[in-house]
Amino acid sequence: RKEVEQDPGPFNVPEGATVAFNCTYSNSASQSFFWYRQDCRKEPKLLMSVYSSGNEDGRFTAQLNRASQYISLLIRDSKLSDSATYLCVVNTYNQFYFGTGTSLTVIP
Amino acid sequence: NAGVTQTPKFRVLKTGQSMTLLCAQDMNHEYMYWYRQDPGMGLRLIHYSVGEGTTAKGEVPDGYNVSRLKKQNFLLGLESAAPSQTSVYFCASSQPFGLGALNEQFFGPGTRLTVL
Numbered sequence: 001r002k003e004v005e006q007d008p009g010p011f012n013v014p015e016g017a018t019v020a021f022n023c024t025y026s027n028s029a030s031q032s033f034f035w036y037r038q039d040c041r042k043e044p045k046l047l048m049s050v051y052s053s054g055n056e057d058g059r060f061t062a063q064l065n066r067a068s069q070y071i072s073l074l075i076r077d078s079k080l081s082d083s084a085t086y087l088c089v090v091n092t093y094n095q096f097y098f099g100t101g102t103s104l105t106v107i108p
Numbered sequence: 109n110a111g112v113t114q115t116p117k118f119r120v121l122k123t124g125q126s127m128t129l130l131c132a133q134d135m136n137h138e139y140m141y142w143y144r145q146d147p148g149m150g151l152r153l154i155h156y157s158v159g160e161g162t163t164a165k166g167e168v169p170d171g172y173n174v175s176r177l178k179k180q181n182f183l184l185g186l187e188s189a190a191p192s193q194t195s196v197y198f199c200a201s202s203q204p205f206g207l208g209a210l211n212e213q214f215f216g217p218g219t220r221l222t223v224l
Contacts, residue, residue: 032205034212043215043218044215045215046212046213091205095153
């Protein structure tokens with residue numbers, strides 16, 4: 001079983017739409033959780049960390065459900081510049097495990 | 109503050125040739141990592157280091173060696189390159205969980221390697 005699984009998409013949404021990405025992880029001992037953004041042929045960059053209480057950064061909201069071992073990312077009012085691949089990342093005993101990424105294209 | 113840098117950015121090798129990829133970080137991070145990224149596979153850990161002078165194998169270590177002689181540098185070596193090692197290689201660094209506020213990873217810009 002993979003450490004981290006996420007729907008690869010692709011998600012094609014119109015500008016202004018709300019889109020949600022989901023991710024599950026297999027190890028209940030995992031300690032920290034992140035969403036990274038990766039643009040084509042570039043390095044992954046941290047979008048936001050994910051806390052049990054949920055956290056919001058502008059149009060982005062991340063949620064963690066430890067009981068279900070489930071992480072989500074919600075993007076509201078999608079912009080063209082949000083087009084990218086979104087990686088779910090889980091840290092377990094100081095090793096980082098990456099999902100294969102979910103591709104998002106925001107259409108004018 | 110350059111963050112994480114990688115050299116070279118691009119390289120083409122012939123089968124059987126050797127090369128070393130250099131990663132440097134100026135954030136005084138304890139941990140450093142080497143990943144490869146292939147289409148549809150996501151990022152896979154090759155080797156990592158939890159401190160100067162220490163290294164450990166990741167998920168896909170075969171065909172690679174690493175060294176961490178200085179805290180700020182992490183070298184990835186290919187002794188005899190094979191076409192299966194054609195990939196994009198990313199280096200990353202972080203603080204251990206509990207030391208840094210978030211302990212997220214910071215990535216270098218990547219090295220695009222083609223083995224013919």
